[in-house]
Amino acid sequence: MKEYITHNEEETFLLGIDFSKEIIKGDVVALYGDLGSGKTQLIKGICKGLGVIEEVTSPTFTLMCVYDAKYKIFHFDFYRLSSDSEIYDLGIDDFIFSDGVSLIEWAEKAQRFLASTRIDIFFEFGNDDNERIIKISRLA
Numbered sequence: 149m150k151e152y153i154t155h156n157e158e159e160t161f162l163l164g165i166d167f168s169k170e171i172i173k174g175d176v177v178a179l180y181g182d183l184g185s186g187k188t189q190l191i192k193g194i195c196k197g198l199g200v201i202e203e204v205t206s207p208t209f210t211l212m213c214v215y216d217a218k219y220k221i222f223h224f225d226f227y228r229l230s231s232d233s234e235i236y237d238l239g240i241d242d243f244i245f246s247d248g249v250s251l252i253e254w255a256e257k258a259q260r261f262l263a264s265t266r267i268d269i270f271f272e273f274g275n276d277d278n279e280r281i282i283k284i285s286r287l288a
Contacts, residue, residue, distance in 0.1 A: 149283050149284065149285040150283070150284045150285070151281065151282070151283050151284075152281075152282045152283075152284070153274060153279060153280070153281055153282075154186070154279070154280045154282060155274075155278055155279050156278045157186070157189050157278075160186045160189040160190050160193065160280060160282070161189050161190070161192055161193040161196070162193060163190060163193060163282065164189070164190040164191065164192060164193020164194040164195075164196070164197060165193040165194070165196050165197035166193075166197070167190070167193070167194060167197070167284065168193065168194045168195075168196070168197025168198050169197065170286075171194065171197075171198065171219075171249055171267075173219050173247050173248075173249070174246070174247055174248070174249070175249050175250070175266070175267060176244045176249075176250045176252065176262060176263060176265075176266040176267070177194070177249070177250065177251045177252065177266070177267045177269060178252050178255030178258075178262055178266055178267065178268050178269070179191070179251070179252060179253050179254075179255055179269045179271070180254075180255055180256055180268065180269065180270045180271065181270060181271025181272065182271070182273070183227075185271035185272070185273060185280060186271050186280045186282065187206075187253045187254075187269075187271060188204075188205075188206040188225075188253065190269065190271075190282070191204065191206075191223060191251050191253070192204045194251060195215055195217065195221060195223070195251075198217040198218045198219060198221060198249070199217035199218045200215045200216075200217045200221065202215065204223070206223075206225050206253065207223055207224065207225045208225050208227055208228060209228070211224065211225060211226070211228075211229070211238060212224050212225075212238065212243075219247070219248055219249045220246070220247070220248035220249070221248060221249050221250075221251065222243040222244075222246075222248050222249070222250045222251070223251045223253075224238075224240075224243075224250065224251065224252045224253065224258075225253040225254060226252065226253065226254040226255070226257040226258055227253065227254045229254075229257055230257075232260060232261075235257065235258050235261060236261070240258065240261050241261065244261065244262070244263070245263070255268075264287060265287060265288060266286075266287050267284065267285070267286050267287070268284070268285045268287060269282060269283070269284050269285075270282070270283040270285075
């Protein structure tokens, strides 16, 4: 597991750009952390690093955004969902077991659908309002 500390949104964004170099076709990236902990900011950096040119926003109300870049990117946000059936009804298997890259905010809500081979990213608040502790682990 790799651990990073960022001190503002820009550093979290830049970490995402740097981390995007490790993403390969078919990766599922599961992001865990409290509201406002930096999940979307890191995803914005990942998308930028993979070549997305449009604005990346969290799909809190639409549940999923699709971006065309180096790989097809499926960006999920399960914050508003409360049951497995809601996630299943999205057809999540069609996306996370594809050749695209799936980026999943609030992944703890979709745990039963995730393959054991994935990248887990955990966010924690640091010592001040802007500091974040980000732990990244590739599960085999």
